[in-house]
Amino acid sequence: NAGVTQTPKFRVLKTGQSMTLLCAQDMNHEYMYWYRQDPGMGLRLIHYSVGEGTTAKGEVPDGYNVSRLKKQNFLLGLESAAPSQTSVYFCASQQGARTGELFFGEGSRLTVL
Amino acid sequence: AQKVTQAQTEISVVEKEDVTLDCVYETRDTTYYLFWYKQPPSGELVFLIRRNSFDEQNEISGRYSWNFQKSTSSFNFTITASQVVDSAVYFCALSDAMDTGRRALTFGSGTRLQVQP
Numbered sequence: 001n002a003g004v005t006q007t008p009k010f011r012v013l014k015t016g017q018s019m020t021l022l023c024a025q026d027m028n029h030e031y032m033y034w035y036r037q038d039p040g041m042g043l044r045l046i047h048y049s050v051g052e053g054t055t056a057k058g059e060v061p062d063g064y065n066v067s068r069l070k071k072q073n074f075l076l077g078l079e080s081a082a083p084s085q086t087s088v089y090f091c092a093s094q095q096g097a098r099t100g101e102l103f104f105g106e107g108s109r110l111t112v113l
Numbered sequence: 114a115q116k117v118t119q120a121q122t123e124i125s126v127v128e129k130e131d132v133t134l135d136c137v138y139e140t141r142d143t144t145y146y147l148f149w150y151k152q153p154p155s156g157e158l159v160f161l162i163r164r165n166s167f168d169e170q171n172e173i174s175g176r177y178s179w180n181f182q183k184s185t186s187s188f189n190f191t192i193t194a195s196q197v198v199d200s201a202v203y204f205c206a207l208s209d210a211m212d213t214g215r216r217a218l219t220f221g222s223g224t225r226l227q228v229q230p
C-alpha cells in the first residue's frame with residue numbers, strides 16, 4: 001500500500017540550481033497538490049492539478065513550475081532555487097469532488113544554501 | 114477568501130490532563146468541510162477527522178472529541194487524559210465544497226502540543 005510517494009526525501013541545493021520533486025500516487029486520484037510547510041505558517045498551497053494535463057496556481061506559486069503528464073504523477077520543479085525556497089514540501093492527492101480528505105506523502109525536506 | 118486561525122501556538126500539559134485545541138475559521142461558502150490533521154515528530158500528516166458544514170453533531174472517538182459550532186465558526190478539538198504519544202503539531206483545515214473545481218485545504222498555522230510525562 002504505497003499511497004502517495006515523494007522523491008527525494010532530502011535534498012540540498014545551491015542557489016541557482018534546479019531540481020524536480022516527484023510525487024506518485026497509486027490510488028487513481030484525480031486531484032493532486034503541492035504544499036510547502038514553513039515554521040509558524042502551516043501548509044501553503046503552491047500548485048494543484050484537477051486532472052491529467054491540467055495544472056493551476058495556488059497561494060504561493062512564484063518560483064515553481066509543475067506538470068501532470070500522467071494521472072499518477074505530479075512533478076514540482078524549481079528552475080533557479082533560492083534560499084527562500086528552503087522548506088518541507090508535501091504532495092497530496094484527493095479522490096474526487098465530494099470527498100475532501102487529502103492523502104499526504106511523507107514530505108521532502110529541501111535546503112537551499 | 115478562506116482563513117483558518119489557530120491562536121494557540123504551543124500548549125504544554127502534563128500527562129492525563131485534558132487539553133482543548135482551538136480552531137476558528139472564515140468562509141463565505143455555505144457548504145464546506147473542516148478537518149483536523151496530526152503531525153507527529155516523524156513528520157507525516159495523519160488525518161483525524163472530517164466534518165461537513167451541515168453536520169453540527171459533536172463527535173467522540175476514544176479520547177478525542179470535536180466540538181463544531183457554526184454560530185461561532187469554531188471547530189475545537191479536545192484530547193481527554195492526554196498521553197505522551199499525543200505530542201505533535203495539530204492542524205485545523207478548511208475546504209470549500211462548491212464551484213471552485215478544486216478542493217484544496219486551507220490550513221491553520223498549527224498548534225504544537227507537548228505532553229510531559
